[in-house]
Amino acid sequence: xxxxxxxxxxxxxxxxxxxxxxxxxxxxxxxxxxxxxxxxxxxxxxxxxxxxxxxxxxxxxxxxxxxxxxxxxxxxxxxxxxxxxxxxxxxxxxxxxxxxxxxxxxxxxxxxxxxxxxxxxxxxxxxxxxxxxxxxxxxxxxxxxxxxxxxxxxxxxxxxxxxxxxxxxxxxxxxxxxxxxxxxxxxxxxxxxxxxxxxxxxxxxxxxxxxxxxxxxxxxxxxxxxxxxxxxxxxxxxxxxxxxxxxxxxxxxxxxxxxxxxxxxxxxxxxxxxxxxxxxxxxxxxxxxxxxxxxxxxxxxxxxxxxxxxxxxxxxxxxxxxxxxxxxxxxxxxxxxxxxxxxxxxxxxxxxxxxxxxxxxxxxxxxxxxxxxxxxxxxxxxxxxxxxxxxxxxxxxxxxxxxxxxxxxxxxxxxxxxxxxxxxxxxxxxxxxxxxxxxxxxxxxxxxxxxxxxxxxxxxxxxxxxxxxxxxxxxxxxxxxxxxxxxxxxxxxxx
Numbered sequence: 001x002x003x004x005x006x007x008x009x010x011x012x013x014x015x016x017x018x019x020x021x022x023x024x025x026x027x028x029x030x031x032x033x034x035x036x037x038x039x040x041x042x043x044x045x046x047x048x049x050x051x052x053x054x055x056x057x058x059x060x061x062x063x064x065x066x067x068x069x070x071x072x073x074x075x076x077x078x079x080x081x082x083x084x085x086x087x088x089x090x091x092x093x094x095x096x097x098x099x100x101x102x103x104x105x106x107x108x109x110x111x112x113x114x115x116x117x118x119x120x121x122x123x124x125x126x127x128x129x130x131x132x133x134x135x136x137x138x139x140x141x142x143x144x145x146x147x148x149x150x151x152x153x154x155x156x157x158x159x160x161x162x163x164x165x166x167x168x169x170x171x172x173x174x175x176x177x178x179x180x181x182x183x184x185x186x187x188x189x190x191x192x193x194x195x196x197x198x199x200x201x202x203x204x205x206x207x208x209x210x211x212x213x214x215x216x217x218x219x220x221x222x223x224x225x226x227x228x229x230x231x232x233x234x235x236x237x238x239x240x241x242x243x244x245x246x247x248x249x250x251x252x253x254x255x256x257x258x259x260x261x262x263x264x265x266x267x268x269x270x271x272x273x274x275x276x277x278x279x280x281x282x283x284x285x286x287x288x289x290x291x292x293x294x295x296x297x298x299x300x301x302x303x304x305x306x307x308x309x310x311x312x313x314x315x316x317x318x319x320x321x322x323x324x325x326x327x328x329x330x331x332x333x334x335x336x337x338x339x340x341x342x343x344x345x346x347x348x349x350x351x352x353x354x355x356x357x358x359x360x361x362x363x364x365x366x367x368x369x370x371x372x373x374x375x376x377x378x379x380x381x382x383x384x385x386x387x388x389x390x391x392x393x394x395x396x397x398x399x400x401x402x403x404x405x406x407x408x409x410x411x412x413x414x415x416x417x418x419x420x421x422x423x424x425x426x427x428x429x430x431x432x433x434x435x436x437x438x439x440x441x442x443x444x445x446x447x448x449x450x451x452x453x454x455x456x457x458x459x460x461x462x463x464x465x466x467x468x469x470x471x472x473x474x475x476x477x478x479x480x481x482x483x484x485x486x487x488x489x490x491x492x493x494x495x
Contacts, residue, residue, distance in 0.1 A: 001032060003084050004046035008034045011077040011086060012042050019046070029054075033089060043089040044076065052082040057140035058236035059085060061195075064134050070126055071231045073206075090231050095119055095205035103257040106364075106478040107440045113262065119205050119230040120250060120266050121273040123197075126232060127243050128277040131195030136240045145189060145196055145241030150182040150295075157298040161305030167348055170341065177342040184338075185295055188288050189242045190278070196241030199234060201253045206231045243274070244292040252293050254300055254323040261476040290334060297327050324355045325363070325479075332494070364443050364480045367451045370409070370467035371487045372459030378487055380451055387451030388438075390431060392462040395424050399461050408489060409464030418465055428466060432473055439478050459488030471495060 001019065008016045016034040022045075024030060032046040049055045058075075065072045073088040095115060102108030108116070136143040162169070207228035251258060251266050258266070267289070271282060301323050308317035328350040336343040349355070369378040373393070380386040398404035398417045407414045418424045435452060442450050452470055454463040464486050471484040475495035482495035 001046070001048060001084075003079060004032055004034060004048065004086070007046065007077055007079055007084055007086055008036075008044060011044075012036060014038055014042065034086070044086045045073070045089050046084065046086050048084055050083065051140070054140045054236050055082050055085065057138050057238075060138045061134065061235060061238060062087070065126075065130050065235075068129050068132075070130050071122065071229060072235070073231060073233060090206040090208050090233070093207040093209075093228070094203055095207055095230065096202035098207055099202065103255065104444065105440050106257055106259060106443045106480060107436070108258075108262055113265065115207070115228065115230075116202075116258075116262070116266060117269045119202075120247070120270050122230055122232075123200065123246060123250070123270060124243070124273045124277055126197065127195050127246065128192065131193045131240065134193065134195060134240075136193070139239040140236065142239060144239050145186075145245070147182060147186060149239075150185055151178075153295070153299040153302065154178050154182070156302030156306070158302075160303075160310065161301040162345070162349070164305055164309050165349065165352060165354075167345060167352075169345070173341040174345070177339040181291070181295070181339055181342065184291055185242070188244060188291070192277075193240060194243050195238055196243070197232075197235050197246045197249070198237040198239065198241075200232075200246040200249045202250070202256060204232060204234045206233055242292065243278070244289050245296065248289060248292040248296040252297060252326050254297075254304075254319050254326060257322070257479045259477050259479050260329075290330075293330060294336060297323060297330070301327075321355055324350055364439070364447060364478075365449050365483060366439060366471075366474055366480055367449070367483045367485065368467045368471040368474075369451070369453040369485045369487055370459055370463035370489075371453060371455050372457065372463075373455045374457070375459070375488065377455065378451075378453050378485070382449035382451070384449055384451075387453070388434070389453045389455065390466065392427075392454050392456040392466055395427060395456075395462050396421065397457065397462065399458055404461065407461075408486075409461045409466075410468060414461050415465065418462065424462070424465065428469055431466070431470060435470060435474060436477065439474060439480065443478065443480065459486075464489065 005016050005019055008014075008019075014036045017037050019032050019034045022031040022033060029047060029049040032048070034044050034046050036042040047055070055078075059078060062072055062075045066074050073090050075085055075087045078085040098115060099108065099112040102112045142149060158169075158174070208231050210227055210229050247267070247270050251263050267286070271285060274280075301320070304316045304320050304323060307313045307315075308320065327346060331343065331346055331350065336346070365382075367382075367387075371378050373391075377386075377389055395418070398407075398414050404414055404417060409415070409418070439450065452467075454466040454470070456463040467484060467486065471482050472495070474480065475482045483492065484495070485492040
């Protein structure tokens with residue numbers, strides 16, 4: 001653009017040799033890479049935003065962050081009308097793209113995990129040190145997380161997504177639950193000046209190569225993490241608010257596909273980095289975080305509805321099933337009984353055929369069975385002919401003792417018996433290794449069905465214990481649908 005080229009020349013004293021527009025995201029702001037190839041290579045990113053207030057928010061926050069020594073691109077020059085500005089060029093390597101292999105397979109490499117941890121560990125410093133002394137009056141569209149913001153986002157979800165599904169609503173009951181939800185969220189705002197990034201996600205983390213980086217250090221960070229320094233962009237929507245929001249935004253990003261085990265690792269990493277700023281028990285922290293995960297998920301669905309259904313942008317519609325799956329897993333683990341009507345609506349939403357079909361077509365279903373050999377190996381109804389069958393009969397059998405005959409592999413008495421000599425633990429370690437490699441490969445090949453069966457004499461003790469543990473293991477490590485069936489006990493559940 002002519003205006004950006006003139007700004008480039010004013011700042012560098014040189015005319016740019018190229019001005020190339022970069023791919024846009026969800027906002028209406030446009031970005032361009034301007035470069036000069038004379039004696040020295042100069043590359044800057046030009047921004048064009050029609051909202052002067054939003055531009056001013058980014059520029060002012062950026063200058064404040066730079067003064068605090070935070071890792072953000074420095075704004076170098078701004079046009080007189082405030083519509084155009086130039087900032088440092090951080091390159092094209094985003095955290096989101098760098099961890100693409102992990103997202104696709106559902107299994108993240110040590111290098112990918114290290115980069116994620118390194119990025120999330122920097123968040124508290126950005127929130128607390130970056131938030132201290134910031135003039136929040138310049139924040140756009142408002143200075144802090146308050147009742148209006150919560151109300152706007154809940155209604156965003158209601159009108160731009162929920163109502164588009166055709167679900168019948170009881171407006172008064174929904175209003176009452178929304179009011180309770182809003183009060184609970186606002187009660188968790190910190191008294192300190194904490195910067196709430198608002199859109200903290202892997203797409204907004206740039207990885208800038210470091211000079212003279214090593215391959216491995218004693219702290220356990222991988223070489224990949226040490227070779228890059230995370231930088232943060234697109235914080236123009238930030239404001240004063242609760243620190244939980246940004247963690248929820250990052251860890252439960254719809255397309256991130258982080259398995260539960262990795263989510264727990266990221267939460268623990270954030271909690272450790274939070275200690276210099278806030279003292280809070282892990283139990284209380286996780287209880288509070290749960291509310292913001294729900295709030296952020298609802299806000300995201302509202303955005304997907306607006307951008308997809310109303311603005312007709314296909315990228316956002318493609319993201320809907322991922323957000324719905326996040327919602328489904330969240331509710332199945334810990335229903336929001338404190339908001340009964342809202343919870344019932346969310347359950348209905350996750351059970352709608354249109355979202356179930358999307359999920360089934362995109363996700364691997366792993367079935368895990370326990371059974372008794374004398375009644376035959378479970379049949380496979382997927383049409384694939386079956387899967388793995390593991391024989392548990394070499395493991396010491398509690399069923400031969402009268403004391404254990406009325407218990408199952410789900411009971412603490414049997415669990416203690418089986419784990420006492422370590423045999424079953426070692427047995428499962430081998431099963432886990434085999435299962436992990438197989439699940440990962442099936443995800444990569446876009447297969448939709450995999451089966452594991454554990455058999456023992458009566459299908460009551462050893463096979464039940466093993467099936468239960470494998471199902472839990474897979475559900476934590478991979479973002480897949482796990483269906484567990486204890487055939488002889490007549491029990492089944494989904495993860």
